[in-house]
Amino acid sequence: MLKRSGHGVRLTPEGTEMLDYALQIIELANKAESRMKNVSEGRIGYIRIVTLPICRNELSECLKLFSIRNPGVQVDIELLEGKELIQKALQKEADFYFATDEMCDAAAIGNYHKIKEECLYLFANTEDTRFFDMNDWSTLTEHPFISIYQSDTILYNKINAICHKRGLIPNIVGYFNRADSALISVNAGVGKVIFPPDYLQMANNLKIKTYPIDGDDALMNYVVGWDSNNLSLAARNFLSIINELYGEMA
Structure with missing residues (x-):
């Protein structure tokens, strides 16, 4: 698995292949240890939640009520972006998903x-905003964009559809996989980016100006989803909180 040389130690091809499985085993062992500890302390229930960062306030409201009414339940929360969240949902790795309806x-x-x-x-970038008009997207043509990677297909396709509907083919000069790296690029004047409002506060501390995009095509519907065929008692109790806060499904 390891190969030693005068330059140090590195993984063999077999070791590289094994590394991901080893990390998964360690993660599973840590989860098992945590779960057994909670069981020994009387925490008999367990639910798993995956959420987008932008949904954290709504999740917090649900957890506040849930923890008061169900103090003996362990809740594991994982914060993920779009592509990773969809993969978790496809594999049914959580009980609840705070995401978009499209996800x-x-x-x-x-x-x-x-x-x-x-x-x-x-x-x-605040310097760039002197030269374009949000009511006329043709004025944005000369100014470059940066974008999320195409692998995050839902948001990537939505952003491109917004531009194309307004007659703009964005000149994309860079791609990113993290919001903070994108905002650093915007702050430096590298290009513009289209983002959910979750990052407005971060932008307030930078040389960045933000504009809401008008139109139904620029709306994002955020939801909490679940698999009704596989809910434990603890998960059903959490679902009752969701129904209470957001109304029973028609």
């Missing part, structure tokens, strides 16, 4: 409640 549809999660609706924003 739940892509992962065949048929049960969900809408929890909020928000528009996307254009984030641009």
